[in-house]
Amino acid sequence: MHPISIAMITDFFHPAVGGVENHVYMLSANLIRRGHKVIVITHSHQPDRVGVRWLVPSLKVYYIPFVPIASSATLPQFFTFLPYLRTILIREHIHLIHAHASLSSLGHEGILHSHLLGVRTVFTDHSLFGFDDAASILTNKLMAGTLKNVDAVICVSHTGRENTVLRGELFEKSNTDPHKISVRKSVYVIPNALIPERFQPSPPKSTEIITIIFLSRLVYRKGIDLLVATAPRICREFPNVRFLVGGDGPKLIDILQMREKFLLQDRIKLLGPVRHTDVCSVLTRGSIYMSTALTESFGIAILEAACAGLYVVSTRVGGVPEILPKDMISFANPDEDDVCRAVGEAIKIVSEGKHDPLLAHERIKTFYDWEQVAERTEAVYDAVLKSPQMELWERMQRTMQLGLFAGPIYTIILIVDCLFFLLLEWWMPREDMDFVREHWSQDMFTELARKATPAVD
Template identity: 80%
Template sequence: MNPISIAMISDFFHPNVGGVENHIYMLSASLIRKGHKVIVITHSHAPDRVGIRWLLPSLKVYYIPFLPIALSATLPNFFTSLPYLRTILLREHIHLIHAHASLSSIGHEGILHSHLMGIRTVFTDHSLFGFEDAVSILTNKLLVGTLRNVDAVICVSHTGRENTVLRGELFERYEDEPTRLSVSRNVYVIPNALVADEFKPGPPNSTDIITIVVLSRLAYRKGIDLLVATAPRICRAFPDVRFVIGGDGPKLIDLLQMREKYLLQDRIELLGSVRHSDVRSVLIQGSIFMNTSLTESFGIAILEAACAGLYVVSTRVGGVPEILPKDMISFAAPDEDDVFRAMSEAINIVKAGKHEALKAHERVKTFYNWEDVATRTEKVYDAVIKSPQMELWQRMQRTMQLGPFAGPIWTIILIVDCVFFMFLEWWMPREDLDFVKTHWDQDNFSRLVNKEKRRIAEEQK
């Protein structure tokens, strides 16, 4: 497709570390290498991370001055973000915005506002949510309203697709059978990926001591309660097993108490928060990777561990069964006894030398790469750009179909947003904006880098 200007919009981005943050950065970098212009719009991080920053390779990041309320998410503002987003999207000549994550308020607002400027919209859902607890109910209602008028939706797994379709009510009715529904044709599945060369296996580990690695946010949904219950049993049944646990979160205190209670200070090492650049050095210490999540849309940590040569044990939840071949992973139900069974099976496999780290790395290397993800995402963008755009009246009609209560509320938001946009067009005419006329010249940057390298080499001589 022809090069276009793309804005990635999400509350979740660097310097915070996580799966969504890494996905946005790597996808942006791959699209830039394909010739597209990509910027990122997110909220401020820390007191000094406000304004414009540049990341390699020529990725411009706008940190707008909104403060997060919890877990990097901002409070839904709806209209407060419009002046910022309008100015940025117009001055950067953006053709398409790509919002990420269901819990990102600024992502939802970007989709709401972008249609007013004729900018096409794509949304990627990275997580699974339920339908019963208060957080899920509120998030799902917000998602339904946002996705009513989005041009395309991307999910990172087929299980995630089913979950998003149900939560976002992404259905179409057959004209001849109004009671019959089908999944919307603008819903796609594009998996996550990784840079395989960053997770090369280390030297072979001794089978005298089997090290089990856990890298996870220490939160309830990550199944840390299962880890707390099964780790003492595994240590008791296998005296030659030790744990290395990396991560931080509210469940850290439970792990500390468990370790003290069972006197396992010499068997269970707690590393605390681990930077992404240090993940490989932690993974190659072990032979088995343990994941006890209660819900998981894709599980990038599992993929990284398998690429580093570890045998994986995971609960059979969400999109995890889609990630790896059956001979590289053992599954368990999210139950203490079954997790213990699966871990026992994995320990015996590793002890018998039936799992080859280098072979596993080479296999994973062929499964996932960002070049393929970017190519598939380009096809979604191309389909969106070529599709007819919805007019305001059509968007209002679709929004009213949300129901007798949510429909009028979302329609009022849509109308007020349109009126506010018209006011901004009068108050701050787009002709007066400081449009971006030049962008980062990658060739010139490469020349400067090579020149600096030569200078440093000459000085070292």
């Protein structure tokens, strides 16, 4: 595939820390190494992260002056992002945008606006959502409106794909049978990955004391209530077990109260927030990694723990069963009794020396690799660029399929967006813009640095 210019658009990016942030950065870095030009467009971070910044290796980041409202997400605005996006895409000669995360307003708006510039669109969904609560219903309808006109969709697991297809209404009617529908062919599955060298296992530990690691955001969705319910039982049944709990969130108070109630201050140690650079050093202090999540699209933390040589105990939810071989993980239903059973099974396996951390690390190295992820994503880009582009009338027809009320509302937004774009074309003509002539070049930077450095006799 010949080199192209790509814009990653998301609300979730560094300096914030998380799975989406790491995915966007690592994918961008590997696409750059494959010869493509990649930029990132995200919102500002207080107090002074506004404007253009550079990250290695030659990744340009545009921090748009929008303020997040909660959890690093911005308020959906539809039209205020268009002047910024239009200017950036034209100046940077962008061929394709890649939006990330269902809760990213910038990603949804980027897909809405980019078709006006003839820029192709790809969307990656990183999460699982339900269908019966108010937040999920609103998010799903917003995503369905966006994905009606996207060129391709990427999911991080097969379970995530099924969830996204249902939430995004990614169906097509058969040309021969109007009552028959099928999933759109432009929905792909590309898993997450990691850098195995950053998660080297420690030498085998004594089984006199078995340490269970729990690293997660301390929120309801991560199953903290299950941890609170099972930790005292596990400590009572296995006197040689210790817990290391890392993370922060609203459920921290529940863990503190449980520890005080059962007098487990010497058995359950709380580490507080753990930086991503310190995750490996925490993981290598334990033998078992425990995950009690109630919903999980992929579970990058589980993959990191297995790569660091830990045996994994996890609830059987979402895309977690797709991550590891059966002999590296014990599954439990998301209930108290079954989690205790699975932890007991893991303790027995580790105590009897049936789990080899070094062998687990070597196996993970062959399963997940960012170069493979970048190569597969590149294939999606190539298919999108070779596919016919949707005209405005087709986009309006697709949008009207959203329903009796949502269809006309989204169509009106689409038409107003086109009119606003025409106004910007007249008010801020392309001929008056300063185009980016040179992107970052390591060779050019080295040459300039050499010339700027005075010669030493």
